[in-house]
Amino acid sequence: MAKVNDIRALVKKLRYDTSLQRYDRIFDAVLQAHEQFEEQKAATMPPTIGRILMKNKFAGLAAVAVILLASVFLMSVFDKSMPTAYAIDQTIQASHSVQYLHIRAITPSHEDYPVDFWVEFAPDGRPKNMRLNLPDWMAPGGGPREVVWKDGKKQEWLKEKNILTISDDEASAAQVVKMIENLDPKLAVTRLQEKQRQGLVVLEIDEPTDLAESIVVTATSTEEDDSSFQRKILYVDQATRLVNSIEVYKLINGEYEYAKSLAYYDYNQPIDANLFILRDVSHDAEQVDLMTMGLGQGSHSHEEIAAEVVRQFFMAVMAGDYDKASALFPGVDASGIEEMFDRINIIRIVSIGEPIPERNCFRVPFEVEVEEDGKTSLLKKEGPLVQHLAGQTDRWAILGDFK
Amino acid sequence: MIEDSVLLWKYKRGSKEALCRLYEKYRSDLLTVAVNLLGDTNSAEDVVQDVFVSFVRTAETFRLTGSLKGYLATCVANRSRDCIRKRQRKWAVLAKRDEPMISEASNPVQLVVHGEDLERLSLAMTQLPQPQREAIVLFLHGGLKFRQIAKFQDVPIKTAQSRFRCGLDKLRSILNGDR
Numbered sequence: 001m002a003k004v005n006d007i008r009a010l011v012k013k014l015r016y017d018t019s020l021q022r023y024d025r026i027f028d029a030v031l032q033a034h035e036q037f038e039e040q041k042a043a044t045m046p047p048t049i050g051r052i053l054m055k056n057k058f059a060g061l062a063a064v065a066v067i068l069l070a071s072v073f074l075m076s077v078f079d080k081s082m083p084t085a086y087a088i089d090q091t092i093q094a095s096h097s098v099q100y101l102h103i104r105a106i107t108p109s110h111e112d113y114p115v116d117f118w119v120e121f122a123p124d125g126r127p128k129n130m131r132l133n134l135p136d137w138m139a140p141g142g143g144p145r146e147v148v149w150k151d152g153k154k155q156e157w158l159k160e161k162n163i164l165t166i167s168d169d170e171a172s173a174a175q176v177v178k179m180i181e182n183l184d185p186k187l188a189v190t191r192l193q194e195k196q197r198q199g200l201v202v203l204e205i206d207e208p209t210d211l212a213e214s215i216v217v218t219a220t221s222t223e224e225d226d227s228s229f230q231r232k233i234l235y236v237d238q239a240t241r242l243v244n245s246i247e248v249y250k251l252i253n254g255e256y257e258y259a260k261s262l263a264y265y266d267y268n269q270p271i272d273a274n275l276f277i278l279r280d281v282s283h284d285a286e287q288v289d290l291m292t293m294g295l296g297q298g299s300h301s302h303e304e305i306a307a308e309v310v311r312q313f314f315m316a317v318m319a320g321d322y323d324k325a326s327a328l329f330p331g332v333d334a335s336g337i338e339e340m341f342d343r344i345n346i347i348r349i350v351s352i353g354e355p356i357p358e359r360n361c362f363r364v365p366f367e368v369e370v371e372e373d374g375k376t377s378l379l380k381k382e383g384p385l386v387q388h389l390a391g392q393t394d395r396w397a398i399l400g401d402f403k
Numbered sequence: 404m405i406e407d408s409v410l411l412w413k414y415k416r417g418s419k420e421a422l423c424r425l426y427e428k429y430r431s432d433l434l435t436v437a438v439n440l441l442g443d444t445n446s447a448e449d450v451v452q453d454v455f456v457s458f459v460r461t462a463e464t465f466r467l468t469g470s471l472k473g474y475l476a477t478c479v480a481n482r483s484r485d486c487i488r489k490r491q492r493k494w495a496v497l498a499k500r501d502e503p504m505i506s507e508a509s510n511p512v513q514l515v516v517h518g519e520d521l522e523r524l525s526l527a528m529t530q531l532p533q534p535q536r537e538a539i540v541l542f543l544h545g546g547l548k549f550r551q552i553a554k555f556q557d558v559p560i561k562t563a564q565s566r567f568r569c570g571l572d573k574l575r576s577i578l579n580g581d582r
Binding site: 011015030031034038041209 | 417422423434444448452456459469521524525528539544548551571574578
């Protein structure tokens with residue numbers, strides 16, 4: 001029997017109905033109750049004060065005057081006490097004071113495995129500390145991971161691989177800040193407001209009278225090819241004017257389909273500083289300092305740096321510097337590199353070919369002259385895959401898959 | 404919601420058509436809530452009838468501040484609880500007398516959409532603890548928000564959410580044969 005995955009959808013389908021005759025029988029009983037109630041009401045209702053007053057002309061005029069005065073009075077009181085209608089500026093203003101936040105990202109295909117972020121902002125609004133728990137489905141093959149960013153240093157703990165990566169460079173920091181900015185509800189609302197001013201988004205606001213219900217802001221993109229979203233629905237708390245959640249929809253075949261949602265919890269509930277420290281790392285975890293891995297891109301283009309990585313890899317192997325070779329091929333340690341080339345003596349690099357894009361990497365063809373058992377020959381291959389390091393977009397290394 | 408406000412306004416001024424329209428609009432939803440909560444189709448119709456009768460008697464002073472469907476679903480849930488308590492007391496008495504507890508009387512209330520998964524789900528729902536069943540049914544069929552469910556169950560919002568999640572997890576496990 002096939003496994004049930006979407007239990008929520010199945011429960012929604014669990015609907016019951018009965019025959020029309022039974023529904024009619026129930027309604028007959030309801031109607032009877034209604035008529036009995038109406039009869040009781042008619043039997044006990046006293047003449048209205050209005051009818052009594054209008055029998056006396058002068059009393060009637062006085063009554064009208066009182067009503068008019070009361071209306072004027074009530075209108076003035078009413079205007080002052082009427083809560084201000086919602087405007088998106090209010091959310092932006094309210095968000096300025098937010099220092100702590102817990103964010104949960106949910107996608108429909110992995111509803112039961114949300115992604116959780118915890119962020120602490122500095123008084124000037126810039127992100128200060130962050131923790132991110134990534135489930136397995138977000139990084140297939142890498143396994144679930146915990147990421148913290150504190151005091152400018154990023155640590156990533158890959159539990160299943162028992163690896164702790166560390167990076168404290170500007171590029172990592174910029175990457176983390178950018179991720180937080182994409183999730184920050186204050187910036188999300190600010191961007192929407194700006195897009196509205198440019199005519200790129202239409203905003204509709206539904207402000208319920210029930211203060212327990214959220215204000216609903218529907219933002220619809222007017223750009224046909226807007227790949228970021230076609231529609232966003234923001235749920236804003238009436239009391240605080242802060243965003244409770246955002247739902248993102250994509251327009252597919254003329255219908256808006258739910259793509260993902262972000263929920264915001266615990267606004268300004270202080271987050272324990274220990275949450276921004278990785279405490280469960282095994283004592284024997286392999287620690288990898290990403291700043292020593294791969295090759296910095298500098299001013300090179302993607303193709304140039306990919307070719308340079310392969311060139312320097314072979315130069316390191318020729319020099320017998322297997323530690324350096326391993327740093328350019330992080331998947332294999334120095335002894336593994338030595339073993340790979342144990343029987344192949346690379347004499348010279350003949351050529352490093354033009355890197356060819358493949359998936360989101362580059363395949364770098366090469367030709368080298370090798371000596372084996374006293375004989376030299378040319379070895380020409382399609383080459384390895386080269387890519388920037390995960391979490392380090394400006395450092396490049398060999399991914400593997402030597403062909 | 405606007406339609407409900409208009410219908411309610413008309414009904415308060417004596418329109419039977421408005422009452423009929425409200426009944427037709429929500430009868431199936433409320434029956435679904437009642438059957439899912441009670442696990443017993445016989446009592447579900449009685450509960451739906453009681454809720455509408457009570458609504459008729461209090462409509463004049465009733466003020467629509469949120470969703471009418473949510474309000475009626477809450478009424479169904481309240482009466483379902485009363486029904487379950489009475490049932491439990493009755494079973495306790497009958498058990499002492501060695502009398503059969505379950506009525507085998509047939510009832511035309513049935514699943515709208517048939518299928519093996521739904522039949523099994525219908526049975527699985529009866530295995531859930533009542534608070535979890537309430538949270539699931541009121542959220543998915545009653546249209547209530549967690550804040551409203553929490554108020555109904557007199558628990559914190561997170562407890563209501565937890566009951567919802569745990570209930571769904573348990574249903575999934577039962578259907579997937581994990582239990």
